[in-house]
Amino acid sequence: MRVLKFGGSSVKDADRIRNVGNILQSYSKKGIPFTVVFSAMGGITDLLIGMATKASKGKEDYKEDLNHFIQRHNDVIAELFDNPTYRKEVMEVIQEQHETLENLLYGIYLVWEASPRTMDYVLSFGERYSAFIIAKYMNQLGVHSEYLDARKIIKTNRVFGNAEVHLRLTYQKIADYYKNRTAIQIVTGFISSTKGGLSTTLGRGGSDYTAALLGAGLEADLIEIWTDVNGVLTTDPRRVKQAFTIPKMSFLEAVEMSHFGAKVIYAPTMQPAMDRNIPLVIKNSMNPDHSGTYISAEVNLNDHPVKGISAINNVALLTLQGNGMVGVPGTAARLFRCLADAGINIMLITQGSSEYSISFSILPNQVRKASKVIQEEFKREFERNDLDHLHIEKELSILAIIGDNMRFVPGVAAKMMRSLGNNGINIVAIAQGSSERNISVVINKEDENKALNALHEGFFLSDIKVINLFVVGTGLIGSTLIKQIHEQSQSLLEDRGVEIRLIGIANSRKMLFDEHGINLESWEDDLSRNGEAMDMSLFKKRMDDANVINSVFVDNTATDEISRQYRSILAESIHVVTPNKIATSSSYEEYVNLKRLAQRNNVTFGYETNVGAGLPVISTLQNLIHSGDKIKKIEGVLSGSLSYIFNEFDGTTPFSTIVRKAKELGFTEPDPRIDLSGTDVKRKIIILSREAGMKIEPDEVMIESFLPADCMEADTTEEFFERLQDNDAYFENLRQEAAKDHKKLRIIATMENNTVNISLQAVDQKSPFYSLEGSDNMIVFTSHRYHKRSLVVQGPGAGAEVTAAGVFAEIINIESQISPS
Numbered sequence: 097m098r099v100l101k102f103g104g105s106s107v108k109d110a111d112r113i114r115n116v117g118n119i120l121q122s123y124s125k126k127g128i129p130f131t132v133v134f135s136a137m138g139g140i141t142d143l144l145i146g147m148a149t150k151a152s153k154g155k156e157d158y159k160e161d162l163n164h165f166i167q168r169h170n171d172v173i174a175e176l177f178d179n180p181t182y183r184k185e186v187m188e189v190i191q192e193q194h195e196t197l198e199n200l201l202y203g204i205y206l207v208w209e210a211s212p213r214t215m216d217y218v219l220s221f222g223e224r225y226s227a228f229i230i231a232k233y234m235n236q237l238g239v240h241s242e243y244l245d246a247r248k249i250i251k252t253n254r255v256f257g258n259a260e261v262h263l264r265l266t267y268q269k270i271a272d273y274y275k276n277r278t279a280i281q282i283v284t285g286f287i288s289s290t291k292g293g294l295s296t297t298l299g300r301g302g303s304d305y306t307a308a309l310l311g312a313g314l315e316a317d318l319i320e321i322w323t324d325v326n327g328v329l330t331t332d333p334r335r336v337k338q339a340f341t342i343p344k345m346s347f348l349e350a351v352e353m354s355h356f357g358a359k360v361i362y363a364p365t366m367q368p369a370m371d372r373n374i375p376l377v378i379k380n381s382m383n384p385d386h387s388g389t390y391i392s393a394e395v396n397l398n399d400h401p402v403k404g405i406s407a408i409n410n411v412a413l414l415t416l417q418g419n420g421m422v423g424v425p426g427t428a429a430r431l432f433r434c435l436a437d438a439g440i441n442i443m444l445i446t447q448g449s450s451e452y453s454i455s456f457s458i459l460p461n462q463v464r465k466a467s468k469v470i471q472e473e474f475k476r477e478f479e480r481n482d483l484d485h486l487h488i489e490k491e492l493s494i495l496a497i498i499g500d501n502m503r504f505v506p507g508v509a510a511k512m513m514r515s516l517g518n519n520g521i522n523i524v525a526i527a528q529g530s531s532e533r534n535i536s537v538v539i540n541k542e543d544e545n546k547a548l549n550a551l552h553e554g555f556f557l558s559d560i561k562v563i564n565l566f567v568v569g570t571g572l573i574g575s576t577l578i579k580q581i582h583e584q585s586q587s588l589l590e591d592r593g594v595e596i597r598l599i600g601i602a603n604s605r606k607m608l609f610d611e612h613g614i615n616l617e618s619w620e621d622d623l624s625r626n627g628e629a630m631d632m633s634l635f636k637k638r639m640d641d642a643n644v645i646n647s648v649f650v651d652n653t654a655t656d657e658i659s660r661q662y663r664s665i666l667a668e669s670i671h672v673v674t675p676n677k678i679a680t681s682s683s684y685e686e687y688v689n690l691k692r693l694a695q696r697n698n699v700t701f702g703y704e705t706n707v708g709a710g711l712p713v714i715s716t717l718q719n720l721i722h723s724g725d726k727i728k729k730i731e732g733v734l735s736g737s738l739s740y741i742f743n744e745f746d747g748t749t750p751f752s753t754i755v756r757k758a759k760e761l762g763f764t765e766p767d768p769r770i771d772l773s774g775t776d777v778k779r780k781i782i783i784l785s786r787e788a789g790m791k792i793e794p795d796e797v798m799i800e801s802f803l804p805a806d807c808m809e810a811d812t813t814e815e816f817f818e819r820l821q822d823n824d825a826y827f828e829n830l831r832q833e834a835a836k837d838h839k840k841l842r843i844i845a846t847m848e849n850n851t852v853n854i855s856l857q858a859v860d861q862k863s864p865f866y867s868l869e870g871s872d873n874m875i876v877f878t879s880h881r882y883h884k885r886s887l888v889v890q891g892p893g894a895g896a897e898v899t900a901a902g903v904f905a906e907i908i909n910i911e912s913q914i915s916p917s
C-alpha cells in the first residue's frame with residue numbers, strides 16, 4: 097500500500113487537478129494499491145482564515161471573500177465535470193456546503209467572535225471541498241474512488257489549531273476503516289476531530305502529517321509527498337541557480353534540512369513514518385517522471401558528506417558574557433530555563449571553552465521579551481557587574497551544511513570556512529551539533545545569497561566554477577578582452593569547467609549590470625542603449641549589492657580615477673586584474689598596501705600585463721625571487737610602441753608618421769605622449785625594480801629625455817603629432833648618427849646597484865637589443881643563479897590581442913584560487 101499526498105499547489109485549479117487525475121489513473125492502471133490525501137486548493141486556507149477573521153470583526157466584506165471562495169470551486173467543478181450526472185451530484189452536495197459555510201460565517205459576523213474551535217471548523221471546509229470534488233472526478237475518470245473525511249479516523253485532543261493526535265486510537269481507526277474497502281480512499285488532509293466529534297486541525301504541515309499517520313496506520317510501503325518542486329534540493333533554487341535535487345537522504349538529514357528552512361516537508365510530520373520505518377519520496381506533480389528525493393532510515397557511507405545547505409533568514413544573536421560566568425555552574429541552565437519559560441525558541445547555541453560568554457540565536461520579534469526575562473533572571477549579576485550588558489546583534493542569518501557523512505570526513509568545516517572566507521564573508525558565530533550532522537554559522541543577513549552560492553559551489557559544484565566579472569574600460573583592450581571571452585566561453589566551460597559571467601560593464605560614459613550575465617555579443621549596443629550614466633561610486637555600490645561570489649574587478653582604463661578604487665575593492669574581497677600600471681607604479685606605500693590587502697583578503701591582485709603586455713615578465717621575476725634567487729640587474733626594452741617605432745625607423749618613413757602608425761596599431765597608450773616621454777617605460781621599470789625587492793619611489797628614476805622640449809609642451813595629442821612632425825629632421829639626424837656606426841636606436845631601462853635609469857642608446861650588433869623586431873620587448877634578468885648567461889624574456893610587448901589575452905589568463909587563473917579543494 098502507498099499513501100500519496102498532494103499539496104495545495106498541485107490542486108490549485110482544474111488543470112492541475114486533471115494532471116493529478118492522470119497520475120492517479122496511471123497508478124490505478126498499474127495495479128498499485130494506494131490512498132490519497134489532499135490539501136485544500138492553493139490559497140483556499142488563507143481565504144477561509146481571511147473571511148472568518150473579517151466576519152469576527154463585524155466587517156461585511158467577508159462576503160466578497162466568500163463569493164470568491166464559492167466562485168473558485170464552482171468554476172473548477174464546471175471545468176472538470178463534462179459528465180452531467182457527475183456534475184449534478186457534485187453541485188448538489190457542494191451547494192449544501194456553500195450554504196452551511198455561509199450560515200457559519202454569518203453566525204461569526206453576528207457574534208463578532210471566531211474562537212480557535214470555530215476557526216478549525218471553518219478551515220475544514222477547504223480540505224473537504226477539494227477531497228470531495230477530486231473523489232468524484234476520479235470516478236468520472238473511471239477510477240473507483242470514495243471520499244473520506246479524515247475526521248472519522250484521526251482523533252485528537254481539544255487543542256484547537258494545533259491538536260495532538262491520539263496515536264493508538266487513530267492507528268486503530270485507520271486500520272478498521274480501511275479493512276475490506278475496495279475503492280480508493282480520497283482523504284482530507286490537515287483536519288481531524290476530537291473523540292466527541294469536534295473538528296480540529298493538525299497545525300503547520302498538517303496534510304503531510306495526515307499522510308504520515310495513514311502510512312503508519314496502514315503499515316504502508318511508501319509515502320509519496322507530491323509538491324511543485326523536484327524533491328528536496330541541495331539549497332534554495334531561488335538563491336542558487338545551480339541547486340539540484342538530492343536523490344536520497346536519511347530521515348535525520350531531512351529533519352535537519354527542514355529545521356533549517358527547507359520548506360519541502362515539515363519535520364515533525366515525518367515522525368510516524370520514522371517510527372515505523374516507512375520511506376518517503378518527495379515528488380513533483382508537474383514533473384512526475386522525475387524521481388524526486390527518497391527519504392529513508394538508510395545511511396549510505398558512500399554518499400557525499402554534505403547533502404544540503406539550508407538557511408534561516410533574519411535571526412538575532414544574543415550574547416551573555418562576563419567574568420561572573422566563568423566556572424559558575426548553572427548559569428547556562430538558568431539562562432535557557434528563563435527563555436523556555438517565556439516560550440522563546442532557541443535556534444542555535446554556542447559557548448567558547450573559556451566559559452566567558454554564551455551566544456544564542458532567536459527570532460528578532462522575540463528579542464525584547466528575551467532581553468526582559470534575562471535582565472530579571474540575572475538582575476543581581478548585572479548590578480554587581482559580574483555580567484556585562486546583554487549584547488544583541490540583529491539582521492543576521494543562520495546557514496547550515498547538513499549531511500550524515502560529515503562526521504567521517506575530515507576537513508568539511510575547514511572547507512566551509514574557506515569557501516566563506518575566500519568570498520569575504522564574515523562569520524559571526526559557529527556551532528556544530530554533537531551528532532556532527534550539521535555545522536551552522538551565523539553571518540550578516542546581507543551576505544546570505546553570496547554565502548549560499550559560495551558554499552554550494554564549494555561543496556557541490558567542483559566541476560563548474562563561476563567567475564563574475566565587473567569590467568571598467570571598453571576601449572581597445574577592454575573590447576578585445578570581451579571578444580576573447582566570448583569566443584572562448586564554450587570551451588572554457590567544457591574543458592575547464594569555468595563559466596565566466598559579465599555582471600557589470602562601464603566606460604567613461606555609461607554603465608550596465610545584469611546579475612545573470614550581460615550578453616557578450618550585444619554588450620556594446622546594450623551598454624549604449626540601456627546603460628545608465630557612469631558613476632564609479634555607484635558602480636562599486638552595484639558591485640557590493642550584487643554580492644556575488646568569485647567577483648573580479650577588471651580595470652582596462654588608463655586613469656587613476658579607477659585605480660584609486662582598488663584598495664576599497666580588494667578590501668571587499670573582490671579580485672582585481674588590470675593592465676593599468678598607474679597604481680603599481682605610484683608610491684611604494686600604495687604598491688605594498690595593495691599587495692598586502694589582496695593577500696589578507698585571499699584575493700588576486702593581478703597586474704602581469706603591466707610589463708610586457710601578455711609576456712610572462714612579472715611572474716618570471718616573482719618565481720626567481722620566491723625560489724630564493726637575488727636579482728643583480730634588470731635591463732630591458734620595455735616599451736612595445738617605442739620598440740616598434742625604432743624598429744621601423746630606417747630612413748624611409750618620417751619619425752612622426754611611424755609614431756602615428758604605432759598608435760593606430762594599438763601599441764601606444766591612449767595618450768602617446770605617455771610613451772614618447774618615457775613615462776610608460778618609467779612605470780614598468782619601477783614595477784620590475786619593486787618586484788626585485790627595491791623600495792623605489794617614482795622621483796628616483798633618472799630619465800634622459802630624447803624628445804625636443806617643444807614636443808612635450810603640446811596641449812593635445814594632435815598638437816603633439818604636429819610638433820613631432822616639425823622635429824622629423826631632428827630624429828632623422830639621431831638615426832643617421834647611429835647608423836654611421838652600424839648601430840640602432842633603443843630606449844633601454846636599467847636597474848642595477850639600487851639605481852634605475854632610462855636612456856636612448858645606440859646599440860651595436862653585440863647588444864641583445866640590436867635585433868628586435870615589431871613591437872618586441874626584451875627583458876634581461878641577471879641574478880645570482882643566472883649570472884653567466886642571463887635569463888631573457890622576449891616577444892611582442894604591446895597590442896590589443898596579446899594584452900587582452902594576458903588579462904584573460906589572469907582572470908582564468910583565479911579559478912585555481914576559488915577551487916574548493
Ligand SMILES: NC(=O)C1=CN([C@@H]2O[C@H](COP(=O)(O)OP(=O)(O)OC[C@H]3O[C@@H](n4cnc5c(N)ncnc54)[C@H](OP(=O)(O)O)[C@@H]3O)[C@@H](O)[C@H]2O)C=CC1
Nearest residue numbers: 569570571572573603604652653654675676766894895899
Ligand atoms: N595597448 C597595449 O598594448 C597595452 C595597454 N595596456 C594598458 O591597458 C589600458 C587600456 O588601454 P586601451 O584599451 O588602449 O585604452 P582606451 O583608451 O582604448 O580605453 C580606455 C577605456 O577606459 C575608459 N575610461 C577612461 N576613463 C574612465 C573613467 N574615469 N571611468 C570609466 N571608464 C573610463 C574609456 O571610456 P570611453 O570609451 O568612454 O572613452 C575607454 O573605454 C591602459 O592602462 C594601458 O596602459 C597595458 C599593456 C599593453
Ligand SMILES: N[C@@H](CC=O)C(=O)O
Nearest residue numbers: 735736737764765894
Ligand atoms: N604603450 C605600451 C603598451 C603596453 O604597456 C607600450 O608601448 O609598451
